[in-house]
Amino acid sequence: MGLSPRIAIVRHAETRWSLTGQHTSTTDLPLTRDGRAKAAAIRGVLDPNRFACVFTSPLQRARQTSELAGFGGRAEVRVELSEWDYGDYEGLTSAEIRRRAAAWSLWTDGAPGGEVPEQVSDRVDRLIADVRAIEGDVALFSHGHLSRCLAARWIDLPVAAGQSFLLATAAISVLGWDRGTPVIERWNDDNHVRRT
Secondary structure (H helix, E strand, O other), rough: OOOOOEEEEOOOOOOHHHHHHHOOOOOOOOOHHHHHHHHHHHOOOHHHHHHEEEEEEOOOOOOOHHOOOOOOOOEEOHHHHHHOOOOHOOOOOHHHHHHHHOOOHHHHHHOOOOOOHHHHHHHHHOOOOOOHHOOOOEEEEEHHHHHHHHHHHHOOOHHHHHOOOOOOOEEEEEEEEEEOOEEEEEEEEHHHHOOO
């Protein structure tokens, strides 16, 4: 392998359901007007020319974020970046889900009719293996829970550790290396959004 890549992870910008706290995986929602403005604010922070590869989730909220951030023409769709499949809990808030299953946790239980943690972990591990083989930095446009899983697996923690990595919409995070050890260099940076 050549140079160890640094990974910029960008969570998609705001949608109607991210505002209301509804679990959104396969429902293909566009960005809100405010979300579009926040996605465009990423342009001033990340230079598309510094990345060897750019990958995006196939869902329009991630693709729109990459386009508005100036990466649209370069972004290659990777299904591995799709959000955790919430199955029967799609469109519900955590409070609504807990009325059905009081002790429920996505991080340990997964979602009925959707993905379990082991499936998400396997999917993320395949993506990480591919990304680590790339020479040069990589930008990934994805979703909240999936990005949190990616950070956990990058540093060899179980997917469930992702519950400790809060991530705002349109936030930028950076994964990298310290003397050959995978590390989280920066997490949940949304200063560019606060200025819009």
